[in-house]
Amino acid sequence: MAEHTGMSWKNKNVITQLNNSVDNVTLALQQAQSHPTQQTIQQVQNALEHANNALDDALQNSEHQEPIDRLQEQLNQNKEQLQQLRPSED
Template identity: 40%
Template sequence: METHSEMSWKEDQVIIQLHNSVENAEEAVRQARTNPVEERIKEAFEKIETAERSCTNAIQARGSSQSILELQDTLAQSKEKLNQLH
């Protein structure tokens, strides 16, 4: 059985993973907007999909906390910018 601190650490890791995934997606979208070739656009869509999965995992682990909602909003903005290219 896990202790409270072990569960808290795992939950924090989920948030860190989500934050990193959203940052990676943002960077991929910036690169796609700077150099809108098919390869960059495809990579950005893949990074967004990864971040969306991380978001789902974070919500399942932590619920809809403020930090998750903010990261989810940032991700939605990145996705919208990417969709404007495609």
Template identity: 35%
Template structure:
């Protein structure tokens, strides 16, 4: 019988990891938009980078491509929002 691990298999599944990463990046971008400070923007860029890595992994493994495409579109939208927030910080 298999041992129970501390983390669920769903957390390690590429499409789930992608969805979770995009949600985390979305929250980080919203934080950066509402509190446009350099550290918040940097954190959001890091979250987006992590989500892009998860996207690449999910695409490589051909995981639930409809969900992957939705997450890809959402990731692009939040990336654009972050670029705008970053421009506001630099002004």
């Protein structure tokens, strides 16, 4: 029973970490869309790198595929939106 509880906690933890990472990408992207500077775009890229690491961790360590798929789709949408950004000439 203790092992099962530990596994459930671990599964929840990696999904929570992924969710937080994707949220951070979304927030950074919104800021970059409002003020597209090299710095804000770099912040999105850094958040994406962190989220990709969290995604890899979740794919390897979670038994629950549905929330990972949903978050991966959101992450992919953020990547597409980032590709459309160009830094302003401030």
